[in-house]
Amino acid sequence: MPSTDTTSIEMDSTAIPTTAIIGGGFSGTLAAVNLVRFAKKSQRVVIVNSGRPFGRGTAYGTTRNEHLLNVAARNMSAFPDHPSHFFEWLRSRCEYDAMDDTTLRETFIPRRIYGDYIRSLAAHYLGDADPRSKVRCEVIEDCATDIKPRQGEKGGVVILENGDPIEAESIILATGNQPPAGLPGANKLANDRRYCGNPWMNWHENLPSEDQHIVILGTGLTAVDVIVTLRHKGWCGKVTAISRNGMLPQRHFRGIEWPHAVPDDGQTRSLKELVRLIRQDCERLRGVSQNPAISVDKLRSRTQQLWKAFTHEERQQFLRKYAADWNVIRHRIAGPIHDAVTDALDCGQLTIRPATIESLASGENGIEIHLVGRDGEKKMIEGDVVINCTGPKSRFSDSSLSLYRNLFDRGLAKPDSMDMGIAVTDDFEVLDRSDHVSSFLHAIGPILKGTLWESVAVPELRQQAYHVAKSILNQEPAKIAKKDTIEYSI
Numbered sequence: 001m002p003s004t005d006t007t008s009i010e011m012d013s014t015a016i017p018t019t020a021i022i023g024g025g026f027s028g029t030l031a032a033v034n035l036v037r038f039a040k041k042s043q044r045v046v047i048v049n050s051g052r053p054f055g056r057g058t059a060y061g062t063t064r065n066e067h068l069l070n071v072a073a074r075n076m077s078a079f080p081d082h083p084s085h086f087f088e089w090l091r092s093r094c095e096y097d098a099m100d101d102t103t104l105r106e107t108f109i110p111r112r113i114y115g116d117y118i119r120s121l122a123a124h125y126l127g128d129a130d131p132r133s134k135v136r137c138e139v140i141e142d143c144a145t146d147i148k149p150r151q152g153e154k155g156g157v158v159i160l161e162n163g164d165p166i167e168a169e170s171i172i173l174a175t176g177n178q179p180p181a182g183l184p185g186a187n188k189l190a191n192d193r194r195y196c197g198n199p200w201m202n203w204h205e206n207l208p209s210e211d212q213h214i215v216i217l218g219t220g221l222t223a224v225d226v227i228v229t230l231r232h233k234g235w236c237g238k239v240t241a242i243s244r245n246g247m248l249p250q251r252h253f254r255g256i257e258w259p260h261a262v263p264d265d266g267q268t269r270s271l272k273e274l275v276r277l278i279r280q281d282c283e284r285l286r287g288v289s290q291n292p293a294i295s296v297d298k299l300r301s302r303t304q305q306l307w308k309a310f311t312h313e314e315r316q317q318f319l320r321k322y323a324a325d326w327n328v329i330r331h332r333i334a335g336p337i338h339d340a341v342t343d344a345l346d347c348g349q350l351t352i353r354p355a356t357i358e359s360l361a362s363g364e365n366g367i368e369i370h371l372v373g374r375d376g377e378k379k380m381i382e383g384d385v386v387i388n389c390t391g392p393k394s395r396f397s398d399s400s401l402s403l404y405r406n407l408f409d410r411g412l413a414k415p416d417s418m419d420m421g422i423a424v425t426d427d428f429e430v431l432d433r434s435d436h437v438s439s440f441l442h443a444i445g446p447i448l449k450g451t452l453w454e455s456v457a458v459p460e461l462r463q464q465a466y467h468v469a470k471s472i473l474n475q476e477p478a479k480i481a482k483k484d485t486i487e488y489s490i
Contacts, residue, residue, distance in 0.1 A: 016042040019472055020158045020166045022144045022403070023174035024049025025057025027445035027461050029122055030078055031172050032137060034469030036125040039134040043473075045126070046166050048158065050143040053115075055122045057176055058200055060115030066232040067111045067225055068334045071458065072252075074105035076114065078121060080463050080480050089117055108252075108334035140166075146406040147171060147441070155440045156412075170472045173413075173422065173430070173443040177392035177456075179400060183217070185360040186388070194367050195360070196387045204229050208384045210237040215369060215383030217357060219243040222389040224333060224341055227350060231340045239350045240381065242371065243390075245324040246354025249331055251338035253291050261295045264302065271314040274306065275322070293329045300454070307453035312417055319418075355379070360386070392446070394420050408433075412441065420450030428468045442468050 077085040126137040146159035155169040189195040261281030282292035344350035355371040366382035396415040407413040411433035416423040423431040430441035444464040448455040470477040
């Protein structure tokens with residue numbers, strides 16, 4: 001593994017180009033790995049990691065065996081130019097020796113094992129074992145709070161909370177998702193042991209008695225993780241999950257070959273026309289007893305292109321009217337995970353409540369959750385334990401992260417037009433306040449959601465990490481053929 005001791009690398013950092021990567025999760029780690037893979041001249045890479053285990057990030061930092069990937073092993077390679085890499089790596093693990101190739105390719109692997117995979121890539125590429133490597137790497141456990149331009153030179157200076165500044169010719173923002181948005185009243189519950197504002201903390205180590213009530217705020221993928229862990233631990237108490245739409249993620253399924261609903265003919269189509277075409281296609285699929293989610297899956301390789309072609313008003317309309325349904329269909333879950341959630345519903349343990357969370361408050365007998373139902377009626381329920389699974393904050397203009405507040409104040413970066421992330425070019429170069437292209441700042445990962453919409457899953461993130469590394473090295477990215485997404489064939 002690369003050294004985490006900043007004093008252990010004795011070298012003149014000004015003698016060779018330095019790339020600083022802010023964020024040590026999947027995107028940041030893979031950007032560093034690709035710099036090492038393709039560097040032909042000496043380079044220095046410094047990764048600033050904070051909050052989660054290096055190389056794992058939030059998604060793959062779980063230690064729970066019941067938390068599975070949402071995509072089959074065959075499509076989880078970290079390298080777009082080596083699509084079978086993860087499958088081949090799995091063949092090195094003894095627990096899969098008895099599994100034939102076809103079955104292994106279609107298996108949903110535990111996320112902790114995928115975290116092992118990313119860490120192994122870091123150990124292999126970022127360490128000192130290969131004397132042929134042109135890149136020296138180090139990982140600094142610290143928090144980046146600001147970036148300042150270098151005076152008279154290309155590049156910037158990364159300001160750390162505790163350590164010495166890092167001067168770099170190139171800087172990659174790979175900070176992942178923002179922390180969850182604070183719910184009204186939640187700040188007063190910071191010291192209340194009955195409230196868990198971070199679902200990735202070890203809340204499951206001190207479960208309440210089974211005659212008590214756990215309330216989950218949210219019904220998305222993180223909420224599903226909580227439900228599955230409760231079932232895995234044999235906790236049989238009452239669980240209520242609350243969200244505006246009241247919808248849980250759908251199950252992966254086995255489908256059929258199917259033509260595209262939207263012809264790939266180079267024409268720009270309005271949101272209205274796309275909705276019409278997809279609805280017609282869904283009806284055709286239902287007519288042959290097939291899952292209409294196939295229509296959405298067939299758009300996967302073109303979703304970014306379609307999103308970028310929308311007007312600002314069309315993007316806003318999509319978020320208001322269609323995003324919730326899209327996310328439920330698009331971000332599906334493995335069969336065993338869906339079975340556990342369905343069992344919890346069928347036996348009456350789990351109740352789903354569609355409602356808007358108005359506020360939280362500390363009550364005498366539990367945490368009070370004040371709700372507004374779909375009918376406009378206000379209600380209050382109590383939870384003996386309340387877990388916030390509402391997901392990351394989406395607005396960036398008022399980000400709680402000092403790094404982005406300072407970047408915006410300096411004018412080095414700006415929120416995208418949807419205020420869902422950072423504004424960038426098609427080559428992931430950051431745009432400043434005046435829409436000028438930064439000469440040294442790049443951004444990848446979920447902070448590009450407003451620009452690309454699809455920017456949270458491995459197939460998109462691995463492509464970004466590959467592309468930005470090639471760009472920094474002044475190399476032309478190889479043309480990698482895009483294949484139709486076949487996740488519905490699971």
